[in-house]
Amino acid sequence: MRGVRAILRGAIYMTVLALIPLGALAQEGEAALNTADALLTQMTLEEKVAQLFFVRPEDFSRISSVSKPSAKLERAFERFGVGGVILFPENMKTEKQLIQLTEAMREYAKKQRGIDLFLGVDEEGGSVARVAKKLRLKEPVPSMSIIGETEDSQQAYEAGRRIGGYLSEYGFTLDFAPVADVRMDVERAEITKRSFGYDARLVAGMVKAFTQGLQEQGVLAVLKHFPGHGAASGNSHNGAAVSTRTLEEWRACEWVPFQEGIQAGAKVVMISHQIAATVDNAAPASLSYRIVTELLRGEMGFDGVVITDALRMKAVSEAYGSGEACVKAIEAGCDMLLLPKNFSNGYNGVMDALEDGRLTEARIDESVRRILTLKAEWGLLEEAAQIP
Numbered sequence: 001m002r003g004v005r006a007i008l009r010g011a012i013y014m015t016v017l018a019l020i021p022l023g024a025l026a027q028e029g030e031a032a033l034n035t036a037d038a039l040l041t042q043m044t045l046e047e048k049v050a051q052l053f054f055v056r057p058e059d060f061s062r063i064s065s066v067s068k069p070s071a072k073l074e075r076a077f078e079r080f081g082v083g084g085v086i087l088f089p090e091n092m093k094t095e096k097q098l099i100q101l102t103e104a105m106r107e108y109a110k111k112q113r114g115i116d117l118f119l120g121v122d123e124e125g126g127s128v129a130r131v132a133k134k135l136r137l138k139e140p141v142p143s144m145s146i147i148g149e150t151e152d153s154q155q156a157y158e159a160g161r162r163i164g165g166y167l168s169e170y171g172f173t174l175d176f177a178p179v180a181d182v183r184m185d186v187e188r189a190e191i192t193k194r195s196f197g198y199d200a201r202l203v204a205g206m207v208k209a210f211t212q213g214l215q216e217q218g219v220l221a222v223l224k225h226f227p228g229h230g231a232a233s234g235n236s237h238n239g240a241a242v243s244t245r246t247l248e249e250w251r252a253c254e255w256v257p258f259q260e261g262i263q264a265g266a267k268v269v270m271i272s273h274q275i276a277a278t279v280d281n282a283a284p285a286s287l288s289y290r291i292v293t294e295l296l297r298g299e300m301g302f303d304g305v306v307i308t309d310a311l312r313m314k315a316v317s318e319a320y321g322s323g324e325a326c327v328k329a330i331e332a333g334c335d336m337l338l339l340p341k342n343f344s345n346g347y348n349g350v351m352d353a354l355e356d357g358r359l360t361e362a363r364i365d366e367s368v369r370r371i372l373t374l375k376a377e378w379g380l381l382e383e384a385a386q387i388p
Contacts (some may be wrong), residue, residue: 029373035381036372039113040365047081047112048361048368049350052326054084054118054307054336057091057105059343067091069104077108080347083336083371084118084174089134095170098135102171114382116375118220118336120174123163124194128177137166144179144206148196153209156196160213160221167219173380174220176270178210180257181230190241191230200253204260211264220378223261225272225309227291228254232274240315242275247295250279255300267304267374269296271334273315284315286329293333305370310339317341323349330359335367 040048057066061076067090085105092098102119109117121130126143133140141159148156160178167175182203183195196206211221227250232241245254258269271292273284280290286308296302311317311325320328322345326337330350340346353359375381 029377032373032376033369035376036369039115039372039381040369042113043368045354045361045364046351048364049347049354050081051083051115051368051371052330052335052337052350052364053080053082053340053343053347054086054120054338055082055343056088056339057085059339065090066101067093067097068101069108073105074108077105077112081109081112081115082117083115084120084338086120086122086176086339087130087172088121089130092131092134095135098131098170106171110382115372116173116380116382118174118371118375118380119172120176120222121167121172122176123167123172124177124179125159125163126193128194131167131170131172132163143193144196145183145193148202148206151202153205156206157209157213160210160215161217162213164214164217164219168217172219173378174222174268175214176222176224177214178207178221178223178261179225180207180223180261181225181228182254182257184230186231186233188233189230190232191225195230200256204257207257208260208264211261211266215265218378220268220374221261221266222268222270222307223258223266224270225274226258226269226296227272227274227276227279227285228258229272229274230254232272240275241273242277244277246278259300262300262302262304267377268307269302269304270307270309270338271296273309273313283328283332286311286316286334287320287325287332289332291332297333303370305335305374306333307336308334308338311337311346312339312341321349322346323352326350327353327359330363330367335370 060080060082061073063072106117122128123131125141129140141162147159179194181191181195182200183191183198196203214221231245232243271286273286275281276285280288285291292306308329316325322340322342326340326346326349329337
């Protein structure tokens, strides 16, 4: 099947990259950037904006529940060539059905200029395992806290490898994992057993190993939730979550796992919606230029793809409309917009901001270039997937 061949080709591509000298790696990176730039010049503004969105198939197809290929779903991809699609248990029925759906969506996407999808899912292990739970897979991966208690990073590597193995078989190209947050004893903590533990160095080693295991299977890792959500009090799904950590505390603790994960090859970082009270209390971190551009990109030097946490979460959606939230996330420096509460309003909000000059096409190009370059590196652009 073509979708399976694409997955295998991507895995082979990454294996080749791991074996060639660093000088050749730099050339591969340049080749990917050149491919992205060439494609960027051919894209309409509408196509570029669509690449910024990472949404459910229901959000742009107007199908109440998507579980199978259809002409209506294909037409939706023709209208909105979104950059990423995230699936939830309601999209999954059986292994065969899931493979048919993911293959079809990836084919629909590739008809639009040969650009494949970031096809993602929340699959951390433990309580957050959409695929393993829905399909009742044998030997599910335990929670990260259980793995962390072993203090054996090899177990984190095997967990990443196990999850990456079955996700790639089902057609996924990206996993919203690992959780890189350091667990802390704070009142109303949101991050508990989803974290590898309380010690930053231990968490860092586990994040590094999990990332390597996952990506060796051809599935992109997403480090979450920068700048570190372990000390936030409150649940950002239901309302405000506030952290009083200082910048110095972040540098010494919460950032250590993110640095290790990035050094291990992670190309995507998710930004949390916490209010970082001592650093920028004016907006959630995901909408903060200070946190995204000045700290993550500037101080930490991360130039990969930055994605928001789900914008439909109440920490954002109760304070901002979908259009305003999406525009502010782009202004902050984010590249991809995960699950705005209303996709149409989010998309139109970005287009309106471009029309009235609040956003520029050059700013959109900056993010789309990162997205396309990563897709080229990962074998998700048809031209880039050909190995010399």
